[in-house]
Amino acid sequence: MAAEPQIKIKFGILGCAGIARKVSRLDLIFSPTYAVGSRSYEKAAKFAKENGFPESAKVYGSYDAVLDDPDVDAVYIPLPTSLHIKWAVLAARKKKHVILEKPVALNVAELDEILAECESSGVQIMDSTMWMHNPRTAKMKEFLSDDSLFGDLKSVHSCFTFAAEEDFLQNDIRVKPDLDALGALGDAGWYCVRSILWAADFELPKSALALHGTVFNKAGVIIACISFLANLTMDVTIVGTNGTLHLHDFVVPFEENKASFSTAVKSGLIDLVTGWETKPSQHTVNTELPQEALMVKEFSRLVGSIKFEGGKPEKKWSSFSRKTQLVIDAVKVSIEQGYVPVEIKS
Amino acid sequence: MAAEPQIKIKFGILGCAGIARKVSRLDLIFSPTYAVGSRSYEKAAKFAKENGFPESAKVYGSYDAVLDDPDVDAVYIPLPTSLHIKWAVLAARKKKHVILEKPVALNVAELDEILAECESSGVQIMDSTMWMHNPRTAKMKEFLSDDSLFGDLKSVHSCFTFAAEEDFLQNDIRVKPDLDALGALGDAGWYCVRSILWAADFELPKSALALHGTVFNKAGVIIACISFLANLTMDVTIVGTNGTLHLHDFVVPFEENKASFSTAVKSGLIDLVTGWETKPSQHTVNTELPQEALMVKEFSRLVGSIKFEGGKPEKKWSSFSRKTQLVIDAVKVSIEQGYVPVEIKS
Structure with a gap:
């Protein structure tokens, strides 16, 4: 499908349970996915296999391990909403750019903690409202x-x-x-x-x-x-x-x-x-x-601009998330x- | 357009000012219109002419005159809402079946007076919500x-x-x-x-x-x-x-x-x-x-059944009007x- 080359951003995915079916074309979307972490190594390995991840893809038995991988540029967080604050804050703290599933948080106070961490770490955040990118x-x-x-x-x-x-x-x-x-x-x-x-x-x-x-x-x-x-x-x-x-x-x-x-x-x-x-x-x-691929493409463009060109995070995406919340x-x-x-x- | 013969019900129209354009196919719809009354004879005559009424159509210089015409079976009342109670009650009292423009009344208390008069006179009432008949x-x-x-x-x-x-x-x-x-x-x-x-x-x-x-x-x-x-x-x-x-x-x-x-x-x-x-x-x-022609056809069928077959008014139409109000x-x-x-x- 995609003809033009995509900026090479290495994506890690936190969690895989509930989203396996939804993201079964992850490889197309994250072209290719670099790492996946689950609370169980076996689950992560099975997920990587079932979704056709390359042999080189990293498989981790914890979310922390994905965040500790220095090669991971960005993470996609499709965890249950109650876990967003913990993992999105940690991800930002470890300088990972974040695509956060919706709803982004249980309330705006939690979201503000996430956004503050992204702000101070200089990472891009975008929520996964895919139709915005159609x-x-x-x-x-x-x-x-x-x-x-x-x-x-x-x-x-x-x-x-x-x-x-x-x-x-x-x-x-x-x-x-x-x-x-x-x-x-x-x-x-x-x-x-x-x-x-x-x-x-x-x-x-x-x-x-x-x-x-x-x-x-x-x-x-x-x-x-x-x-x-x-x-x-x-x-x-x-x-x-x-x-x-x-x-x-x-x-x-x-x-x-x-x-x-x-x-x-x-x-x-x-x-x-x-x-x-x-x-x-x-x-x-x-x-x-x-x-969904266009969303990741746009996100990758923004991350690429920060990583390779000294750009700043695009604030409109966090503003959209916050107003929605x-x-x-x-x-x-x-x-x-x-x-x-x-x-x-x- | 209409192939099948329509039951011959003689319609009178009360008022003509505001609806002239809207009902410019009155003749198709009321096939043909029998009488029109306006507060001014000249206005009624002009309306009849402009809308292609037959030569035989009665033209009256008052609404009362339409209601006093013994040959008029039914009236269409497209007057301003504040006048509905007066003229719909009078029409029913004079045993005229009534098609009443919407909104049928300023409030349900007024409508109830109209409906009570229709009930005691045994006349059919229907509001002019045309899409119901499509x-x-x-x-x-x-x-x-x-x-x-x-x-x-x-x-x-x-x-x-x-x-x-x-x-x-x-x-x-x-x-x-x-x-x-x-x-x-x-x-x-x-x-x-x-x-x-x-x-x-x-x-x-x-x-x-x-x-x-x-x-x-x-x-x-x-x-x-x-x-x-x-x-x-x-x-x-x-x-x-x-x-x-x-x-x-x-x-x-x-x-x-x-x-x-x-x-x-x-x-x-x-x-x-x-x-x-x-x-x-x-x-x-x-x-x-x-x-709108189908509405009048259905109304005429009901009036015909009352007039020629000893039928009773169909109550669902007043019930629809009342619930809407x-x-x-x-x-x-x-x-x-x-x-x-x-x-x-x-």
């Missing part, structure tokens, strides 16, 4: 930024639901209070909040209000808010004074090699109100590389306090 | 009613906005507190509330909560809630445990002779989370007659009380 996203932004086509932002509706199987609802880390305590809010909700912030050019809302209908499991984890209990749906609708944008597959595009969205501009009804003057038009963007935190408080509006302070 | 609506209901395709309803998102021109924002009846005091809530909001109730098989919600961001004009009328201030958008998204339904033109279909919607059933991601197993599928329903009223209270949840009592 070329469709940039194309949609062009539309939203065009005053004559879109105008002023009036509303964003974002919905991400999926119907979790019984096994997921019983056993996935995302339903366990000690692992991913933010549950559906931190998982599916992360993407929705991000899409709203993205549409608003990352201007923080003044307040957040959770809608009624949150469902908790027996352990007290949110399983429906942005839901684990409804058919897979990934909608974003953005309405401006002049234009409207729709897509129905914002997190994972329907197809990997292309992604579409539709726009409508200055829509109107025909004279007798019997139809529309112009129908929304469909736009398709070809995607040479999958969005701030809104997630406010939504959580809103739920906890009985669905009241909660002020968001940056 | 054959697409029945086709979508089939999908929503199929447990294996759709399952249990989890959420409905409905959005109807349009960008009103300056003239509308200054002069339309829908921005005048003495005419259509419900403003955008009663106009565009009516359709959204109806679509939510329709999706929920008209099970009333327990409470309603207005979202922040309502915009009032200087006269205190809501102009943005469901908005007059954003690009024309007509979305309904309905998510169930097994399926998802989308459409983007629910109030007025993009084209008059056909209407589409898309469905997705048991959607899932392919093994490596690089795309969807199946993409949503598009369904198109051909519409031989425009939805109840929710509109609750949303209004929610706004007035500072965006708090408001209990809905039937």
Whole structure:
């Protein structure tokens, strides 16, 4: 797939249990993966083998060992959210650049500790919100930024639901209070909040209000808010004074090699109100590389610039993470306090 | 367009000012219109001429005169909402069946007076929510009613906005507190509330909560809630445990002779989370007659059954109107009380 040479950054992966299936094309994405660490050496070795890592790949029986490998430039941390603060802080302290899975932390206080460590170590941090890197996203932004086509932002509706199987609802880390305590809010909700912030050019809302209908499991984890209990749906609708944008597959595009969205501009009804003057038009963007590979490519470019050219970390990525976390935190408080509006302070 | 003979019901129209453009195919719809009344005879005569009414059509210089015409079976009342109670009650009292424009009343207390009069006079009442009569609506209901395709309803998102021109924002009846005091809530909001109730098989919600961001004009009328201030958008998204339904033109279909919607059933991601197993599928329903003509056809059938076959009024239509009004009223209270949840009592 990838034709152009990628900057050679050596990636280590912390943990492999839950993500094995998700990242089974790791080798394409981290081209090639340099090291993997698990709490069990056997698990790490099995993971490396199953994912076609090169013979040269380092296999470690602890996360610490990956961080202590001086050749590792950067780490991908897909551990349960409750472990992010420990391992992301340690990684940064050991001068490893970090790709952190979402939700980045259990709350913004934890994230701020991570960010402070990244800041003082001069390492790049980026959260793993892959759709941000799909070329469709940039194309949609062009539309939203065009005053004559879109105008002023009036509303964003974002919905991400999926119907979790019984096994997921019983056993996935995302339903366990000690692992991913933010549950559906931190998982599916992360993407929705991000899409709203993205549409608003990352201007923080003044307040957040959770809608009624949150469902908790027996352990007290949110399983429906942005839901684990409804058919897979990934909608974003953005309405401006002049234009409207729709897509129905914002997190994972329907197809990997292309992604579409539709726009409508200055829509109107025909004279007798019997139809529309112009129908929304469909736009398709070809995607040479999958969005997760594009994410790592961009991250590698930034790390390369720091490592080889004396560049500074790109702060926009930590700012995006932090704003998303701030809104997630406010939504959580809103739920906890009985669905009241909660002020968001940056 | 219409091939099959329509039951001959003689329609009178009360008022003609604001709706002239909207109903310029009245003759097709009321086939043919029997009478029109305006506060000014000249205006009514002009309206009849401009809309191609037959020479035989009665032209009256008052609304009362239409109601006093013994040959008039039914009236269409597109007057400003504040006048509905007076004229719908009078019409029912004079045994005229009533098609009432939406919003049907300023509040449910007024509507209940209208409904009581219709009840005691034995006349049919139906509100003019035209999309309810599009054959697409029945086709979508089939999908929503199929447990294996759709399952249990989890959420409905409905959005109807349009960008009103300056003239509308200054002069339309829908921005005048003495005419259509419900403003955008009663106009565009009516359709959204109806679509939510329709999706929920008209099970009333327990409470309603207005979202922040309502915009009032200087006269205190809501102009943005469901908005007059954003690009024309007509979305309904309905998510169930097994399926998802989308459409983007629910109030007025993009084209008059056909209407589409898309469905997705048991959607899932392919093994490596690089795309969807199946993409949503598009369904198109051909519409031989425009939805407003189908509405009048159904109304005429009901009136015909009462007039010629000793039938009783079909109560579901007044029930739909009343439930929609109840929710509109609750949303209004929610706004007035500072965006708090408001209990809905039937």
